[in-house]
Amino acid sequence: MSETNEAKPDTPSTGPPKAFDVAAIRADFPILSQLQTTSDGSKKRLVFLDSAASSQRPNQVLDAMDEVYKTGYANVHRGVYQLAERATNAYEGGRKKIARFIGAPDAAEVIFTKNATESLNLVAGSWGRQNLGPGDAVLITMLEHHANIVPWQMLAAEKEFEIRWVPVNEGGELILDTLDQLLDGVKLFSFTAMSNVTGTLTPVRRLVDAAHAKGALACVDACQAVPHQPVDVTEWDADFVAFSGHKMLGPSGIGVLWGRRELLEDMPPFLGGGGMILNVTTEGFIPDGLPGKFEAGTPPIVESAGLGAAVDYLSTLGMEAVRQHEIELTAYAMRSLTEALGEGLTIHGPSEPAARGGVLSLTLDDVHAHDISQILDESAVCIRPGHHCAKPLMRHFGVSATARASLYIYNDTDDLDALTEALVKARKFFAL
């Protein structure tokens, strides 16, 4: 447990790179030390395999948040007393850390929202409403989460632009042969960096370049990327990048939209209210500069401090190491699941572990994902059944639900063995 809740040094401790020490990591996550009582009264270690939906958080994050609540909490930006200043520093300190973590040239380009969904709605509701109309097109992909579909459909109903879809193949990878044609007349290409269903990693830089070559902007849904791999928005050369705090060891209630300064400056505010104005008269208002313009109302103050502590934690591990750990676990999982379950098991998505993130969407014989999850819960194995908010992709695969196991820094091969064992049980139970 950390002794201080002040910002951890951003320079990870020097010395030889240590092996990824899952036991030490787990010790930082109080929730993972819980035992779950099953129906026969036995107690089982919690096997948490649902981080793609939301991760758990370490003491370092919880303590950083507690510290603000206990010693430095007040509303931000508006008070002159010391507490208010400390709260403002905690809030803005989080912003700076996140900017550094994603390679943003300027912390004012980091806009806090409530989650990635709101970030994408901000792009649609502000940039889209200003720039899209009949005859225009927005390009998205069949891999998208509903958060990167529905905001465009809502706006298209009003602004009458076209929505186009980049197709995917059976392996869950984007089919890019016709990308240039699809981009004709497109003003914005909005796509995921990693599918939350198949784990498919998309070639972000290549897609951004293709969009720019056709005069379109590129918006990246990095909700599953930022928590799991090194991300540098400058290297991506993207125009907008959206992600959520709760999937990367941070608290719920905070999300990020990073945008290129010139674009953000030209965009109208998204929500109106306090905190986003320079002046208000009976005639109208003058919006504030960045980032305030897009942060109407009391922002996620303590959550920013928590998310700052989360990126410190991840930086100390090193995002390259996090990615490597997940590739190894994914490879292990694919191998052991296939060996144990063989025919009848489908792992949707790319067959090459290095081409995917740590997300395994499974279908097993005719056993429904809901039933699989129920049986797995008996073994204290937490996975997620359902459509994972990606119904167009599910329809493409011809399934209504998958059972999704997703990995993070606190998982190890024991967790995956527990998963495999529980799946074998589920198959037996439902043997048709």
Add this chain to the structure above:
Amino acid sequence: MAGLEDLYREIILDHYRSPRNRGELETPPAHRAEGFNPLCGDEIVVYVEADENDRIRDIKVGGQGCSISQSSASMMSGAVKGKTIAEARGLMGAFKAMMSIHETDIGGDGSEAEQGIDSPVETIATAELKLGDLEALRGVVKFPVRIKCATLSWNTLNQVLEEIEAD
């Protein structure tokens, strides 16, 4: 603590493995409604053909879902086939009463699964109507998140019946 055998009774698994009244009916004369469980992606289609005396002459069920939603649909179809619409609503009320212990607690999301049979016929029906096989689903109330699976087909049936009555 409730065990799996409370949920997955043999008769439920039997209906799941060999669902009754699977298929489609021609519309018209039949009416059709689709139900969704937005939580898990289950989709169900219920076809009902009623005669001039409001008796359910035939019923078919399509779609896909988990063992609970599929077996519940299968049992529902068997239970209401040949009944009048009023009798079907009585059964619906009784089933709903059996399931209602938790449904309001688990956070209704205003979805279609929530609507429809909120004001069932008086609950005295519970005692008087024979739920038969449907009794096997009683254990579902111990697994609150699965209640929506069990009620999906009934809510969808309710939509079809409303359409028939509106006709």
